Every structure is written in structure tokens, then in C-alpha cells.
Amino acid sequence: MNHRRQPVLQLIACLATIAIVWCVLLPRLSRQPSVEQRLDWLAAERIDPSAMFYTELERMPELMPEGVE
Amino acid sequence: MPFTSPRSESSPPPLSPYLAQDDWLAIWLGAIVLSVSLVLVAWFGNDVGQFVAKPGGWRESPVAALIPTSAGVLHSPLVGSLVVGGALCLLFAVAQRIRGERVASFVPAFAVIFLLALMSFVLAGHEVVKAYNLEYALWALMVGLIISNTIGTPRFLRPAVLTEFYIKTGLVLLGAEVLMSRLVALGLPGIGVAWVVTPIVLITTYWFGQRVLKMPSRTLNMVISADMSVCGVSAAIATAAACRAKKEELSLAISLSLTFTVVMMAVLPMVIQAIGLDPYVGGAWLGGTIDSTGAVAAAGAALGDTALEVAATVKMIQNILIGVTAFCVAVYWTTRVDASRTGERVGAGEIWRRFPKFVLGFLAASIVFSVLHAFVPGGAELTEAMIKTATKTCRSWLFCLAFVCIGLETNFRQLLPQLKGGKPLALYVCGQSLNLCLTLLMAWLMFGVLFPPNGN
Numbered sequence: 065m066n067h068r069r070q071p072v073l074q075l076i077a078c079l080a081t082i083a084i085v086w087c088v089l090l091p092r093l094s095r096q097p098s099v100e101q102r103l104d105w106l107a108a109e110r111i112d113p114s115a116m117f118y119t120e121l122e123r124m125p126e127l128m129p130e131g132v133e
Numbered sequence: 134m135p136f137t138s139p140r141s142e143s144s145p146p147p148l149s150p151y152l153a154q155d156d157w158l159a160i161w162l163g164a165i166v167l168s169v170s171l172v173l174v175a176w177f178g179n180d181v182g183q184f185v186a187k188p189g190g191w192r193e194s195p196v197a198a199l200i201p202t203s204a205g206v207l208h209s210p211l212v213g214s215l216v217v218g219g220a221l222c223l224l225f226a227v228a229q230r231i232r233g234e235r236v237a238s239f240v241p242a243f244a245v246i247f248l249l250a251l252m253s254f255v256l257a258g259h260e261v262v263k264a265y266n267l268e269y270a271l272w273a274l275m276v277g278l279i280i281s282n283t284i285g286t287p288r289f290l291r292p293a294v295l296t297e298f299y300i301k302t303g304l305v306l307l308g309a310e311v312l313m314s315r316l317v318a319l320g321l322p323g324i325g326v327a328w329v330v331t332p333i334v335l336i337t338t339y340w341f342g343q344r345v346l347k348m349p350s351r352t353l354n355m356v357i358s359a360d361m362s363v364c365g366v367s368a369a370i371a372t373a374a375a376c377r378a379k380k381e382e383l384s385l386a387i388s389l390s391l392t393f394t395v396v397m398m399a400v401l402p403m404v405i406q407a408i409g410l411d412p413y414v415g416g417a418w419l420g421g422t423i424d425s426t427g428a429v430a431a432a433g434a435a436l437g438d439t440a441l442e443v444a445a446t447v448k449m450i451q452n453i454l455i456g457v458t459a460f461c462v463a464v465y466w467t468t469r470v471d472a473s474r475t476g477e478r479v480g481a482g483e484i485w486r487r488f489p490k491f492v493l494g495f496l497a498a499s500i501v502f503s504v505l506h507a508f509v510p511g512g513a514e515l516t517e518a519m520i521k522t523a524t525k526t527c528r529s530w531l532f533c534l535a536f537v538c539i540g541l542e543t544n545f546r547q548l549l550p551q552l553k554g555g556k557p558l559a560l561y562v563c564g565q566s567l568n569l570c571l572t573l574l575m576a577w578l579m580f581g582v583l584f585p586p587n588g589n
Contacts, residue, residue, distance in 0.1 A: 071283045071284045072284060073287065074283040074284075075140050075280070075283040075284050075335050076212050077520075078277075078279045078283060082256070086195065086256060086259060087194075087195065090259050090261050090262065091192060091193050091194075092262060093261055093262050094192045094193075094259075095394045099261060102234075102264060103192070103260045103261070103264060104428045106260075106264060106431065107260075107309065109434050111427065111431050111434055112190075112263060112427050112430075113263060113264055113265070113266045113398065113427040113430070113431040114257065114262070114263040114266050114267065114268045114269070114365050114425075114426050115425070115426045115427030115430065115586055116268055116270075116365070116367050116425065116426065116529075117307070117310060117364075117426055117452055117525070118310075118315075118429070118445070118448065118452045119310045119520050119521070119525050120426065120427070120451040120525060120529075121427060121430055121445065123430070123445075124445060124449065125517075127430075127441060127445045127446065128315075128318055128442075128446060128449070129318060129319065129442070129446065
């Protein structure tokens with residue numbers, strides 16, 4: 065019985081870990097002054113460091129040299 | 134599990150291969166998405182973007198990623214995501230029908246995988262996570278892996294686990310973002326840093342992996358070499374599909390790339406400041422070496438506006454090289470690697486049969502939209518609006534769905550042999566070291582010696 069329940073318990077443990085990290089730890093971390101300052105700076109610069117391709121970078125059009133469309 | 138047709142052996146194609154093979158179907162689906170997006174943007178302008186979305190960024194509550202306080206529910210990312218999900222479900226259901234699969238089993242499976250992709254985007258949307266360049270691909274992979282390695286992937290999800298199909302269709306959409314005019318954005322200095330160094334590093338790293346490290350897998354060698362030398366995750370996806378790499382090899386290459394990107398994004402600006410590099414040279418060095426576009430921008434911005442402009446533009450040129458790279462890898466694999474494996478001389482017909490056709494769709498999309506962007510009056514605005522409001526979001530959804538599927542199909546034990554002897558790590562470190570040295574040399578030569586910018 066326990067053996068059969070184990071995968072479900074593992075899944076619940078993973079989901080609980082994700083919930084704690086994303087809903088408690090990361091919001092708390094983002095309120096740390098140094099982290100908050102960094103996040104505010106990135107927001108002010110309109111830079112998303114997780115952009116995969118140049119078209120995902122909001123500031124790209126204004127960063128290109130003059131004459132390049 | 135290499136990149137092959139996911140169609141089951143028992144269901145032969147009922148129609149012409151130009152319609153039923155998944156490479157061709159990916160081209161047609163991509164063409165439909167691009168055409169519909171172009172028409173909608175031409176008619177309704179940027180308003181289309183309100184109904185084509187993915188979860189946004191958030192700090193305090195994940196609900197804000199789906200329904201931000203600044204937007205009503207109707208114009209929220211949640212509704213935009215559901216619209217995209219519905220449209221993709223419809224498109225792929227039709228494709229499945231054409232391929233002779235059951236639509237009734239596809240739709241509910243797609244709905245669940247779509248929700249897992251939605252969850253992955255929400256996880257990737259936390260601003261601290263974004264700040265460290267931990268892209269959605271990583272979280273989509275994690276979500277899929279958690280399910281497959283705990284309760285196992287439920288059988289009813291299988292009909293919508295179409296990894297290659299999502300990736301190939303996403304790559305056709307990505308082709309429209311590869312605008313050739315941007316290759317010459319920085320003139321000769323940009324060509325020197327991006328066009329000369331990138332292929333040299335790619336080929337040398339691949340050669341090093343084969344001859345010196347004796348990598349057990351050619352495809353893993355190629356995917357790591359491309360993602361390290363070209364532009365990270367997007368290059369890894371394109372080359373993995375072009376050379377039919379195994380899914381766990383793509384996962385490994387992306388994990389390596391993201392790990393090193395986090396480190397390089399923090400360390401390289403400090404090194405540049407410590408050695409007092411000129412912002413043009415420093416920016417070009419950042420753009421040519423850090424894998425991910427967003428991380429390049431964050432590192433460049435830390436050095437000032439000039440470094441940011443040069444870094445982002447060099448990286449953009451490397452992004453455009455993804456098309457040439459995918460095409461060359463597909464040609465090399467079809468004509469040399471596959472032929473040497475079978476030991477037979479293969480004719481043109483056989484080469485054509487083996488060639489991954491979706492690469493042609495990728496190149497065709499790039500050529501069509503490059504021409505539209507460069508030569509048709511009003512084409513530049515239309516193309517950019519189409520990409521910004523519709524196709525880049527659809528492409529992100531398709532890649533995210535693909536990475537959830539890779540996670541659902543991967544067992545941790547399948548990843549272990551790839552790590553044996555630490556060869557992938559050694560390959561990445563050696564290749565990136567060469568990249569750092571050559572790019573710095575070329576950046577200094579181009580921006581410091583041969584073409585110093587005015588006032589520099």
C-alpha cells in the first residue's frame with residue numbers, strides 16, 4: 065500500500081516545494097533591499113534578462129544603430 | 134528518442150507526404166499562423182496583441198502574472214493565453230486528423246499539457262527568476278520531469294506529447310524573426326565579431342569534441358557547440374532539430390548554457406571594469422560570448438548605454454546567424470554524418486529524403502519576411518508589429534509545450550550516461566574559453582584598432 069502511495073507522495077512533496085519557493089521565499093527575497101534595487105533597475109531599463117531572442121527584448125529597436133530598421 | 138517523425142508505425146500517411154509528413158505539416162501550420170497573424174495585424178493593428186499573450190512578470194503573487202491589477206480580466210494575459218491555447222489546439226487537432234490520429238484523444242491531452250506550460254510560464258515569470266536568466270524552457274522541463282519521475286506520464290497525455298512537431302512549427306515561426314537586413318547592423322566591425330568568430334568557434338569546438346574529447350554522441354557535441362557559440366537556447370533548439378539530436382541531449386545542452394550564462398552575466402561586466410576595457414570593445418565582447426540575449430542586455434546595461442547598444446546589436450547579429458547555422462548543420466548531417474554512418478554512397482534523392490524539410494520552412498519564412506521588411510513600403514512596420522503582437526508569443530508557447538513534453542518523456546536515468554566523464558561540461562568550458570579569447574581579440578581589433586568609433 066505504502067509502495068503504491070509513494071509516487072503520489074513524491075509528487076505532492078515536489079508541488080509543495082514549488083509552492084513554498086515561489087509563493088513564500090521568492091517574494092520575500094524580492095523584498096530584500098539589494099534585490100529590490102536590482103529588480104527596479106532592470107524594470108527602469110526595460111530589460112528582461114530571460115529574453116531568449118532579440119525580438120523579446122523590449123528596448124531592442126532603440127538600441128540598434130541609426131539607419132537600421 | 135531522436136528527433137524523428139512521432140507518427141505511430143501502425144498509422145501510415147493517408148495523404149501525400151507533402152501534407153502528411155510532420156516536417157511538411159509543421160511548415161504548413163507555421164505558414165497558417167504567420168499568414169493569419171499578418172492579416173489580423175494589417176486589419177486590427179496592435180490591438181491583436183491584447184488577445185495573444187502569455188503570463189507576465191510578477192513579484193508578490195502569481196495571480197498577477199495572469200490577471201494584473203492594471204488590466205481588466207478581458208484584456209489579461211490569462212485570456213490572451215487561453216486564446217492562443219485554443220487556436221493552437223484547433224490547429225494541431227486538424228494536423229492530427231490529417232496524420233490519421235484520433236482528435237478526441239488529442240484535445241483533452243493537449244488541454245492538460247497546455248496548463249502545465251501555463252504553470253511553467255508563471256514559474257518563469259517571477260522577477261527574481263527572470264533576473265537570473267532562468268528561462269521558461271528550464272521550468273517547463275522541470276514541470277514535465279516532476280510528473281514523469283514521480284507518478285509517471287499518464288497514458289492519456291501521450292496523444293499530445295508531440296515534442297518535435299511543436300519545435301518544428303515553432304522554428305518556422307522563429308524564421309520570420311530572422312530578418313537578414315539586421316546582419317549588417319554594425320557594419321564591418323559587427324561582421325568581424327559575429328560572422329567570423331562565431332563559425333570558427335562552432336567548428337573548432339565541434340572538432341575538439343570529436344577528436345580530442347571523443348564525445349560519445351556527435352549530436353550532443355553539435356548542440357552544445359552551437360548553443361555555446363551562437364545564441365544559447367534558441368540555437369540549441371534549432372540545431373538539435375536540424376541534426377535530430379536526442380531530447381535529453383537538448384535538455385543537457387540548455388541546462389549547461391543557462392548555468393554558465395548566469396555566471397558570465399555577473400562576472401564579465403566586473404572583469405571588463407577591472408581591466409578598463411573601452412565600452413565598445415567590452416560591449417562587443419559581452420555580445421559575442423554570453424549565450425542569451427536578455428543576459429547580454431543586462432550585462433551590457435551594467436556598463437552603460439554604449440556597451441548596452443553594442444552588446445545587444447552583436448547578439449542580435451548572432452541571433453540572425455541561427456538560420457544559416459541550422460541550414461548548414463542539416464546539410465552536413467544529411468550529406469556527411471548520416472552517409473558515413475551507413476557506409477553507403479547516397480544519391481541526391483536519398484539526401485533529399487533524409488533532409489529535415491522544416492528547415493526549408495524556417496529559411497523560407499526568414500526570406501519572405503526579410504524581403505517584406507526591407508523592400509515593401511510599410512512592410513517593416515507590419516512585420517515588426519506581427520512579430521511583436523502575435524508570432525513571437527505563439528512561438529514561445531510552442532517551445533514551452535515542447536519542453537513540457539521533453540520533461541514528460543525523460544527519465545532522470547536517461548540523463549546520467551550523458552554526464553559520464555564530465556565530457557559535456559569539459560566541451561562547454563573549453564569551447565567557451567576559446568570563444569572568450571577569440572571574441573576579445575576580434576572586438577579589440579575591430580572596435581579598438583581598425584574601426585574605432587568617432588570620439589572613441
